[in-house]
Amino acid sequence: MVLKDIDSLLALVQDDMEHVEQMLMSCIDTPVEVLNDICRHILGSGGKRIRPLILLLTARFCGYRGSDHIPLACVLEYIHTATLLHDDVIDHAEMRRGSSSAHRLWGNQSTILAGDYFFSRAFSLAVGVGNVRILDVIAHAAQCLAEAETFQVAKTGDPLTTEQDYFYIIENKTASLIEAAARCSAILSGQDHTRELLLADYGRNLGIAFQIIDDVLDYQASEKDLGKTIGKDLQEGCMTLPLIAALARGSEEEKAMVVGLMNSRQWQPQDIAAVRDFIEKYQGTAYAVACARERINAGLAALASFDTTGPKAALGDLARYVMNRTS
């Protein structure tokens, strides 16, 4: 089965996801109108809700029958949204999910503060669940996220960024929240420590694969598919796995060409095309896809030993979706 869109997975947890969507919006209810506007704009601009989805699917997988997975799914989406808002300011993004970015509409100041609001709202909602272990998981993930994003900024435009640097960044920036999603489900449903670690392992590997594929798509997808500019990572000096892999294999002349372009920071369409050709020559995207597949296999292996009352196939489908998505 090649799963290219997320709809069949969403259908599995449709009721839960509807509750999440309602709660995402209804919990944004501040006395400050502009804050409500910014928050609802970004929430309403069509994210994939991949973090909530993973939490809902893993909770189902674990046979969880309570209702705390709904607010926790919102918590993860809020933290993710906070980082999107801050990223928009950091990257000077013009577009986000195919709409004008918040900082274009409301300015940097309110956008930064709306991010802070999402962080604090997330923690407040998480506190409501009243489980200190879950709070610890979430706070730790948020901390890893901020660390990795700062490291990523420090590495921006650095052609010497290594594969190790890259994996540190994506493991802590993207995978940390997805790992937290799976771990929250394990804790909610009272799994023992070993199973909690296995579910966390699944989430972390899935998250790493998700980000690798995201970075591959940045070089491949059409503008329509992703709702964002192509080669955006490159233009922002963001070194991702396809390029890092190609640089490790290219000639000195080719490396000098890429370094020169990165240092000039003046990207013309032909420059981006040249880097894409260079990446393809050394099979940079194929290498990245292979790394993603390895992570997916590791993630699925972590689940192999589970007896589950919930739908085991769904987490496999999710893994396949992560590998095969085109946007």
Add this chain to the structure above:
Amino acid sequence: MVLKDIDSLLALVQDDMEHVEQMLMSCIDTPVEVLNDICRHILGSGGKRIRPLILLLTARFCGYRGSDHIPLACVLEYIHTATLLHDDVIDHAEMRRGSSSAHRLWGNQSTILAGDYFFSRAFSLAVGVGNVRILDVIAHAAQCLAEAETFQVAKTGDPLTTEQDYFYIIENKTASLIEAAARCSAILSGQDHTRELLLADYGRNLGIAFQIIDDVLDYQASEKDLGKTIGKDLQEGCMTLPLIAALARGSEEEKAMVVGLMNSRQWQPQDIAAVRDFIEKYQGTAYAVACARERINAGLAALASFDTTGPKAALGDLARYVMNRTS
């Protein structure tokens, strides 16, 4: 007793404050060197630690004998520091506490992320204390803070800002964390609900007075005292109580003069002097100081009924310090 500096209060809780200082620094230990640098720079640049101080003094007042007040004092300072870092980006501040601001030294991107790191580190440290009620107080305060800061940005440069707007802003921006400090002490030391509310009331009133005096000092203090530019609020379009009070009393011509200057956003030294003269003509600062004094009295009244094993005078001294400080 006219208490003009904070040293005698700090002396009362010197041991605790030394632990707080150690923990503030030792908890910043990330694998990302630049993040450690930014965090330690801002922590090391000599803040007054007013929020930790209030938590330590109220904990002492409540006769608290445990050790959880130390990490919680750090939590409040971290949240405050996070907002300072984001404020620096928002205000384009050149200086902070007499040193170059973080965004001048490390750029906006890393400064925003360092703020996010402080937020997440704060929550992570608070979770370690393991008290869900305290977590709720802290998350709620952080949420109020983000709401009020967004409202303040929306009101920037608006000469129609009312006294009610102003009090909403300072109650939620400044007083929320100071109220949280006092409330955490009450919860830690197992006070009953009434006493918790009374301590919260003390903290909130103290926080409001603290911010009013801060805003008065912005028009009065010398550059050396505050380590920041004089009339900075005005130049940033920030409407504070002395000006709001004067505008409510001034003639139409005078109002038009102030509105014209605020709209032009080109502040010359003589413009700032003109606004200061206008404020003094209508006793705007005297009015603000009277409002602060009212709050201080309300705060002290909230404590009047307490039998305490701790030093009751210290919280009175703290209130007097807030009123009489010159920087």
